[in-house]
Amino acid sequence: MGLRPVRPNNQWVCAGCALRARWVRAACALGARWVRAACALGARWVRAGCALGARCVRAACALGARWVRAAGRLPFRGRALRCHFRHRLQHHLGCTAVGASSISANVNNIPVLNGTNFKKWKEHVIIVLGCMDLDFALREDRPSDLTSASTAEQRSTMEKWERSNRMSLMIMKHSIPEAIRGAIPEETQAKAFLDQIAN
Structure with missing residues (x-):
């Protein structure tokens, strides 16, 4: 002879299932919110990173273009250009007064x-x-x-x-x-x- 479940137990079981179902739905909803928030935040960071990267690229290109244009105006190319800049640097380091003490030493x-x-x-x-x-x-x-x-x-x-x-x-x-x-x-x-x- 099998045992029949008592009604109160059935009520507790149903209540427990319903409670678990609510927690599951709440957890899913919370998880979905966190996922959406994370995606939105990630998208913002990606867009910000792309914008920053684009700015850096544009700045680097502009700076490079300036140097190229400046180099293009010089009557030197290749090795001669490097020798010219090295000579100018040596002249600058050898002659130009860098600080107040150097100026004072030169005048004195x-x-x-x-x-x-x-x-x-x-x-x-x-x-x-x-x-x-x-x-x-x-x-x-x-x-x-x-x-x-x-x-x-x-x-x-x-x-x-x-x-x-x-x-x-x-x-x-x-x-x-x-x-x-x-x-x-x-x-x-x-x-x-x-x-x-x-x-």
């Missing part, structure tokens, strides 16, 4: 003008100004005054000349004693100032 290498050492003094002045790339005003006459029709190149040349002239006068006067400097007529152009000292 100029001997003090005493009236009997003009030739030596002038040689040191020209070397120091040349190494500091400030001898433009000594090599070139003052450009014509700028006008509203002046080109960008003319404005750049004038700016370069004025800076060279101003710095050259300061460096030369720094190595001239006050007694000698007072006997020299005031001059606003470095080239004329050097000629007056020579005379």
Whole structure:
């Protein structure tokens, strides 16, 4: 004789199945939400990564194009171009003052003008100004005054000349004693100032 299940037990079984079913559905729904959220987040990261990558690629291409255009304007190619840049780098490292201490050292290498050492003094002045790339005003006459029709190149040349002239006068006067400097007529152009000292 088999045992028959009691009704309350059936109710508990049904209740348990229903509860488990709810938990399963809730878990599935929660899982689906997490999956959708993860997919959406992943898509955002992918799009952001692609956008960032595209920007980097465009920036790299633009930079590369600038270097290519700059190299294309030079009268050098291949090995000659590398030799040219190496020579310029060696010249830059050998002559250009990198910091304030280097500038001070270069200026202090100029001997003090005493009236009997003009030739030596002038040689040191020209070397120091040349190494500091400030001898433009000594090599070139003052450009014509700028006008509203002046080109960008003319404005750049004038700016370069004025800076060279101003710095050259300061460096030369720094190595001239006050007694000698007072006997020299005031001059606003470095080239004329050097000629007056020579005379």
